[in-house]
Each structure stands twice: as C-alpha cells, then as structure tokens.
Amino acid sequence: MPEVRLVDLRKEYPGVIAVKDISITFATATVTCLLGPSGCGKTTMMRIIAGLENPTTGDVFFDDDRMTDLPARKRKIGMVFQYPVVYRNISVYRNIELPLLGEKLSGSERKRRIQQVIDILGLEDSVEKEISQLDGGTRQKVAIARTVARQPAVILFDEPITSVDAEAKVQLKRSLKELTRQLQQTIIYVTHDQTEAMTLADQIALMKDGEIVQLDEPRNLYNQPNDVFGGWFLGNPGMNFFDHQVEALEGGAGLRSPLFPHPLKISGLNGQNRITLGIRPEHVRLARKTSKFAVSGKVRRKIIGVGGHYLLSIELDDKIIKIKVKPTLGRQIKNEVWIECPLEWITLFGPDGHRLNATLTM
Ligand code: ATP
Numbered sequence: 001m002p003e004v005r006l007v008d009l010r011k012e013y014p015g016v017i018a019v020k021d022i023s024i025t026f027a028t029a030t031v032t033c034l035l036g037p038s039g040c041g042k043t044t045m046m047r048i049i050a051g052l053e054n055p056t057t058g059d060v061f062f063d064d065d066r067m068t069d070l071p072a073r074k075r076k077i078g079m080v081f082q083y084p085v086v087y088r089n090i091s092v093y094r095n096i097e098l099p100l101l102g103e104k105l106s107g108s109e110r111k112r113r114i115q116q117v118i119d120i121l122g123l124e125d126s127v128e129k130e131i132s133q134l135d136g137g138t139r140q141k142v143a144i145a146r147t148v149a150r151q152p153a154v155i156l157f158d159e160p161i162t163s164v165d166a167e168a169k170v171q172l173k174r175s176l177k178e179l180t181r182q183l184q185q186t187i188i189y190v191t192h193d194q195t196e197a198m199t200l201a202d203q204i205a206l207m208k209d210g211e212i213v214q215l216d217e218p219r220n221l222y223n224q225p226n227d228v229f230g231g232w233f234l235g236n237p238g239m240n241f242f243d244h245q246v247e248a249l250e251g252g253a254g255l256r257s258p259l260f261p262h263p264l265k266i267s268g269l270n271g272q273n274r275i276t277l278g279i280r281p282e283h284v285r286l287a288r289k290t291s292k293f294a295v296s297g298k299v300r301r302k303i304i305g306v307g308g309h310y311l312l313s314i315e316l317d318d319k320i321i322k323i324k325v326k327p328t329l330g331r332q333i334k335n336e337v338w339i340e341c342p343l344e345w346i347t348l349f350g351p352d353g354h355r356l357n358a359t360l361t362m
Pocket of ligand 1: 013014016017018036037038039040041042043044045192
C-alpha cells in the first residue's frame with residue numbers, strides 16, 4: 001500500500017479558499033481522520049486525493065508517483081460514502097463479488113477475499129439476503145465490504161457512519177476498527193465526529209478554515225492541543241479557558257487567577273503579557289477545603305451527562321468553570337463546592353491562540 005503525500009495543495013472556489021496550501025503525508029497502513037467543523041475543507045481535500053476534483057495548485061503523490069493529473073479511475077482508490085452504494089435486488093454475497101469480477105483474480109482468491117470481509121464485518125448471517133431486506137447499518141457494511149475486498153491502494157471514507165442510527169453506529173465503529181487493524185491499508189477517513197475520530201484514527205488531522213491545525217495521535221491532540229481551537233473543538237464540552245494579564249510579582253512574572261487561591265509564577269514566557277489557561281472539565285477535581293490548591297465556587301447548574309457523569313457549571317468570582325464529576329459525587333453536591341486544578345493538566349496559550357512552552361508554579 002502506498003503512502004499518500006499532498007504537497008502545497010490549494011483549492012480555490014469563487015470567493016472561498018477551501019484548502020490553503022496543505023502539505024501532509026498519510027503513512028502506509030495507517031488510518032488518518034480528517035476532523036473538523038462543517039466547511040473546513042475536509043471533503044474538498046478528499047475529493048482531490050480521489051481525483052474527483054483538481055487542485056488549483058499543488059500536487060498529490062502516491063509514494064513517488066505524481067497523481068495530480070491522473071483521472072479518478074486510474075488511481076486505484078476505493079471510496080465509501082455517507083449513503084451506501086449497493087445494488088438493492090441482489091444478494092449481499094453477489095454485491096461483494098461483482099466489483100471483483102473485473103479484477104484479474106483466480107476463483108479461489110476471489111472467494112477468499114469475499115469470505116475475509118464477511119468474517120471481519122460480521123456479515124455471515126446476511127450473505128444470502130437481498131439488500132432491500134437489510135437495515136441501514138448492515139447496508140453500509142456491505143458497501144464497505146465491496147470496497148475493501150477489491151484491495152485498492154488507498155481507501156477513502158467520507159462520513160460513512162453519519163447516516164446510520166445510534167446502535168448501528170457503535171457496531172459499525174467496532175467493525176471498522178477491526179477491519180483497519182487486520183487489513184493494514186492506507187485509509188483516509190473524513191468525519192466531523194470527534195468520538196469516531198478518537199476511536200478509529202492512528203492519527204488525526206484537525207482542520208479549520210482550510211488548514212491543518214494539528215496532526216497528531218488522538219491522545220496527544222486531546223491532552224496537548226497546539227491551539228485553543230483543539231482545546232475547544234475536542235471534548236464534550238471542550239476546555240475551559242481563562243484569560244489573564246501577566247503581572248510582575250515578587251520573584252518574577254506571574255498571574256492571579258480565580259482557579260487558584262494564591263498568585264502563580266510563570267517561567268518560559270517569550271514577551272507575552274497576556275496568556276490563556278486551558279483545562280478540561282474532567283481534569284478539574286473536587287477538593288477538600290483544607291487543600292492548599294482549593295478554591296470555592298457556587299454551583300450554578302448541574303446536569304447529568306453521558307454515562308451518568310454530572311456536568312457542573314461553577315461560578316468562581318465572576319467566571320464560570322465547567323467540571324465533570326462521577327455520578328456518586330455529583331449527586332451529593334449542593335450549592336457550594338471546593339475544587340482544585342492540577343497544574344499538570346493546565347495548558348497555556350499565547351494571545352495568538354498557540355500553545356506556549358511556559359511553566360506555571362505555585
Ligand atoms: P462538510 O462537513 O459540511 O462537508 P467540509 O469540511 O467537508 O464540510 P468542504 O465541503 O470541503 O468542507 O468545503 C470547504 C469550503 O469550500 C466551504 O466553504 C464550501 O462552501 C466550499 N465549497 C466546497 N465545494 C464547493 C464548490 N463546488 N463550489 C464552491 N464552493 C465550494
């Protein structure tokens with residue numbers, strides 16, 4: 001399987017630059033998710049890789065082969081779309097088999113490949129059924145099976161599980177994970193759903209306004225966003241942000257924050273006089289009143305979130321911080337609460353929104 005390389009790729013439409021000079025390598029046998037809000041350029045980038053759209057400038061390479069001017073049908077690409085592309089009145093088996101008949105394969109190799117995708121995707125009970133007898137999730141599995149069995153050089157998924165119901169989504173995600181683990185193909189997967197990206201991706205390219213904000217492993221992207229956008233976009237809800245003026249305190253630069261009972265020192269700044277502290281709701285802890293990091297706040301809102309966790313909105317001075325707590329603790333909390341923000345979970349951003357390599361100490 002080749003690696004896919006985009007070099008200075010740009011796509012302009014009248015009045016909008018959909019892709020802004022992006023260079024990125026999608027490594028062999030990895031799953032890369034293009035993640036970002038609507039309109040950030042994910043689909044345009046994928047369509048250019050597929051050959052369905054020409055870039056304004058820049059190039060697409062599969063290994064060292066320049067693909068930029070090659071028509072889609074010559075690129076050995078497999079695509080899975082939001083709505084399954086399948087034939088309604090023939091069986092699942094035949095649906096998977098049909099695209100393989102055009103390949104130069106022996107009968108036994110064809111059967112082996114069909115059986116392999118049937119096994120991985122759990123389609124055994126449906127092989128003899130017609131597509132019209134299947135639910136949406138299973139139809140999409142068949143569409144995936146048809147594409148994957150051809151063993152194309154690169155597989156592109158464009159929001160493949162967006163349109164299936166919640167239960168089928170969970171199952172499809174599991175099947176896709178298994179599929180990508182076993183087949184080791186080069187996969188580029190477009191989604192605006194962060195949980196999907198976090199579950200499936202080896203690496204995530206987080207996109208905004210036609211640019212890649214960060215290309216990273218899911219955990220790094222979540223725990224160490226390079227930009228306030230990553231802190232905000234990932235998480236449910238995203239990071240809490242607190243803007244602060246940097247002050248000259250005794251012993252050097254520092255700041256006063258409602259998150260802490262005492263002023264903090266900052267080292268490693270590069271002339272910034274304002275910084276933003278970011279912390280995820282699940283990293284804020286409930287504390288004892290006697291803890292030296294604890295501050296007290298008023299509970300303004302308490303709602304039950306996914307998995308029974310409580311999401312609390314707490315007022316500290318005139319600011320609101322959102323925190324996530326376990327069900328048992330969440331139930332006990334009344335009007336006032338003591339919390340602490342572990343320094344190791346605080347990310348610092350500069351006025352331009354980029355992460356700083358500065359350090360906070362008590
Ligand atoms: P979505 O998740 O909504 O599909 P996306 O991240 O995939 O969004 P694109 O569809 O790539 O984003 O669109 C990027 C930008 O380019 C948007 O501003 C969109 O309106 C614009 N755009 C996309 N295709 C065209 C087109 N054929 N003509 C004009 N503008 C376009």
